[in-house]
Amino acid sequence: MSIQIELQATIADLVVKGKGILAADESHPTMAKRFTAINVESTEESRRAYRSLLLTTPGLGEFISGVILFEETLGQKTDSGKLLPRVATDQGIVPGIKVDKGTLPLANASGDLITQGLDGLAERLAGYKEQGARFAKWREVYSISPHNPTQLGIDANAEVLARYAAICQALGIVPIVEPEVLLDGDHTIERCFEVTEAVQHAVFHALHRHGVEVEYIVLKPSMIVPGKAAQRKANPEEIAEKTLVQLRRSVPAAMPGINFLSGGQTPEEATTNLNAMNAMAGNAPWELSFSYGRALQQPVLQAWQGQPENSKAAQNALYKRAKLNGAARHGNYSAEMEKE
Ligand code: 13P
Numbered sequence: 001m002s003i004q005i006e007l008q009a010t011i012a013d014l015v016v017k018g019k020g021i022l023a024a025d026e027s028h029p030t031m032a033k034r035f036t037a038i039n040v041e042s043t044e045e046s047r048r049a050y051r052s053l054l055l056t057t058p059g060l061g062e063f064i065s066g067v068i069l070f071e072e073t074l075g076q077k078t079d080s081g082k083l084l085p086r087v088a089t090d091q092g093i094v095p096g097i098k099v100d101k102g103t104l105p106l107a108n109a110s111g112d113l114i115t116q117g118l119d120g121l122a123e124r125l126a127g128y129k130e131q132g133a134r135f136a137k138w139r140e141v142y143s144i145s146p147h148n149p150t151q152l153g154i155d156a157n158a159e160v161l162a163r164y165a166a167i168c169q170a171l172g173i174v175p176i177v178e179p180e181v182l183l184d185g186d187h188t189i190e191r192c193f194e195v196t197e198a199v200q201h202a203v204f205h206a207l208h209r210h211g212v213e214v215e216y217i218v219l220k221p222s223m224i225v226p227g228k229a230a231q232r233k234a235n236p237e238e239i240a241e242k243t244l245v246q247l248r249r250s251v252p253a254a255m256p257g258i259n260f261l262s263g264g265q266t267p268e269e270a271t272t273n274l275n276a277m278n279a280m281a282g283n284a285p286w287e288l289s290f291s292y293g294r295a296l297q298q299p300v301l302q303a304w305q306g307q308p309e310n311s312k313a314a315q316n317a318l319y320k321r322a323k324l325n326g327a328a329r330h331g332n333y334s335a336e337m338e339k340e
Pocket of ligand 1: 025139178261262264292
């Protein structure tokens, strides 16, 4: 298969009406944090048990087209001995892989971070592809303060994202490009708009410089929202409207899909906001979907509590959130549906 046909096929399987992506790619420290909240020790075995539970959820493929995995998961198996990426594939879900190595402070840009992991990336990707991964994810983060992100931070992060995306495409792997503007802080929704617009403008400029074909990427952005501690809150219609204006200004129409991160929104908020966007989007050139981690998994962890006898309830919780977000993909979700 030529690289281009391979990329095209992955996009076709990933960007599907009514479906979105499950982000289950927490690094070891993040997974430990999630497990500590439910009094479960994070070990290779507990992570395997939990992620097996997620992927074997009956019917998950009705609403989930792709799953982002962490490196360790690619080689793990269910109790009955089936490799987890294979479990995903058998559900009609494309396996993907988080490939960045987290952030460090960016020198001479106080308060900004930069993501690590470009060294040896091509070799690692080739190995992940052999293990079944067809797409990858890389996250850059931007905090908002009166001085951040700096222009240096915006440019350096964009450059790294574009280099990652170019390496992925050269190997026939679809890159998810994730510039996450963080929710923390007391900034206004207008400030979030201004920062996100500058960030995405730099990202698409860098993608162009590096020859990345935007037809074969998925953008994973944050929504335009006020900071968590902001005085003035925003309703879903305002969030949807501002996010759509910003995306129309920044994102080429050739891009197939935009899959939002949840970033600390509650599961209900993330679903409601996505729904409002799809209800308002009209003839937007891209699919507006989800790539949620916490907003899909929080209720699952709560139901599971590390107890095998709770597995069924945990899977029901995942299926429910996936289904509700599936409805939000069509703008058909309502708060009433939470009670079903
Ligand atoms: P959240 O939806 O929990 O923000 O996670 C998505 C993700 O993959 C962050 O990189």
